[in-house]
Amino acid sequence: MTRTLLTLCLALTLVVPLRAGAADPSTSSGAVPYEIHAIVPMTGSGGFLGKSEVALFGAFETYANHHGGIGGRPIKFVLHDDTSNPQVAVQLANELVAAKVPVIFGASLAATCSAEIPVLKSGPLAFCLSNAVVPPAGGFMYAAMVTTANHVSAGLRFARLRGLRKVAYIVSTDTSGQQGEHDIDATLAGDENKGMAIVAREHFNPTDLTVAAQIARIKAANPDLVVLWTTGVAAGTVLRGLADAGMLDVPVLISPGNATYAQMEQYAAFLPKQLYFTLPAAVLSERVTDRATLAAIADLRATLAPLGIRPDITTSSVWDSSLLVLSALRKLGVGATPEALRGYIAGLNNFTGAAGRYDFTKIPQRGIGEDSEYVGRWDAARDTWVGVSKAGGQPS
Numbered sequence: 001m002t003r004t005l006l007t008l009c010l011a012l013t014l015v016v017p018l019r020a021g022a023a024d025p026s027t028s029s030g031a032v033p034y035e036i037h038a039i040v041p042m043t044g045s046g047g048f049l050g051k052s053e054v055a056l057f058g059a060f061e062t063y064a065n066h067h068g069g070i071g072g073r074p075i076k077f078v079l080h081d082d083t084s085n086p087q088v089a090v091q092l093a094n095e096l097v098a099a100k101v102p103v104i105f106g107a108s109l110a111a112t113c114s115a116e117i118p119v120l121k122s123g124p125l126a127f128c129l130s131n132a133v134v135p136p137a138g139g140f141m142y143a144a145m146v147t148t149a150n151h152v153s154a155g156l157r158f159a160r161l162r163g164l165r166k167v168a169y170i171v172s173t174d175t176s177g178q179q180g181e182h183d184i185d186a187t188l189a190g191d192e193n194k195g196m197a198i199v200a201r202e203h204f205n206p207t208d209l210t211v212a213a214q215i216a217r218i219k220a221a222n223p224d225l226v227v228l229w230t231t232g233v234a235a236g237t238v239l240r241g242l243a244d245a246g247m248l249d250v251p252v253l254i255s256p257g258n259a260t261y262a263q264m265e266q267y268a269a270f271l272p273k274q275l276y277f278t279l280p281a282a283v284l285s286e287r288v289t290d291r292a293t294l295a296a297i298a299d300l301r302a303t304l305a306p307l308g309i310r311p312d313i314t315t316s317s318v319w320d321s322s323l324l325v326l327s328a329l330r331k332l333g334v335g336a337t338p339e340a341l342r343g344y345i346a347g348l349n350n351f352t353g354a355a356g357r358y359d360f361t362k363i364p365q366r367g368i369g370e371d372s373e374y375v376g377r378w379d380a381a382r383d384t385w386v387g388v389s390k391a392g393g394q395p396s
Helices: 003-011 025-029 047-066 086-098 110-120 148-161 175-189 212-221 233-244 261-266 291-307 313-332 338-346
Strands: 013-015 034-040 075-081 103-105 125-128 141-143 166-172 197-204 225-229 252-254 275-279 349-353 356-359 374-379 384-387
Touching: 034 047, 034 086, 047 075, 047 261, 047 291, 047 313, 086 110, 103 313, 110 125, 110 141, 110 175, 125 313, 125 338, 148 175, 148 225, 148 252, 148 275, 148 374, 166 175, 166 212, 175 197, 175 225, 197 212, 197 233, 212 233, 225 233, 233 252, 233 261, 291 313, 291 349, 291 356, 313 338, 313 349
Parallel strands: 034 075, 034 103, 103 125, 125 141, 166 197, 166 225, 225 252, 252 275
Antiparallel strands: 013 075, 275 374, 349 356, 374 384
16 A cells, blocks of 8 residues: 555544534633544445444543543544555554554454454554454453354354254355354354254355355255344345345344444345344343443433434444443543553453443453343334343343
8 A cells, every 4th residue: 555545544534523512621621632543444345334433432422521531631532444444454553553542443344453453462452343353362452342152152042942943154255254154163063052953054255246146055955044144235235135035034143243223224125024133232221130231321322312323233332442441541541551551451340331241350352241142133113123032142
């Protein structure tokens, strides 16, 4: 990539404004805002995620500043567009490393986060917003959601206990799809899921315009569950293919990376009648029993409601990782080093966010596991997800 192109990419930054009508502490107190950088896919294949993330960073900025910022100093997110491209994400990360920023958010996709890991060997602290990445233990990258393995485990537990035994899966050949395939195979090979069988394994390139041949083979295998592990436009290609093949009645378990309202609206014409996701507590709060988590979700919803934002898959990942970083900066101060921030997060336990209770001493680099996940079914009539399981995927 040329230096000129990199400069143009870096110029594609967006400072998210505070909510209209809200007082800006930086103007009332005279304090210089503490800038926090985030690498977000505002354009490209991950743009559907980036759009939500931009809004959520803005909402959290308002929330944090209304609650005192960092010792009275306001925060301000500076967002950089990686165009959903790993090379651009790496270039942006290198620039932020050179600038000696102590913490960054992003990237948001498995491929872009994975590409960043070598750059972050010595910091800054980073929160990847993709569940498909497994950050190195003890490293500077943390993941903002449960693992793909947790999602798959909870989803297939639900399917098994609902009597679904014949599984066909179709996955993309990119990082996210490969991780999904590995975890599907491993989960179904476990003792818990004896009696379930894989009747078809299909793959496709995320840039393919049709998957008709793969869908034909899946249909011939007569599955009672299709597992689809990819996101964005590629997921839409498969869902359309299932509809064209007359398979709208077959239950589908899909990667939760697709659980955005924008995507459900875009694909409404060809969504399966039974489309299942594994989702965090913030999306399915009616299933949550822990009072502390419910209080955290109430804070989140109270902040988002005036903005017309409803919680989806991007919500708790951005919100909770921001809560964690804000907690660290309030404890350690704005001069905190990447090493100090990493040490603080690594030692946290019983930290409550909108996704549940975090314990980084038990679950390094994530702090949260599948016992915080719920299965939700997309209900087109209600235009939202409806909880159909207890925590961990037990049907309810």
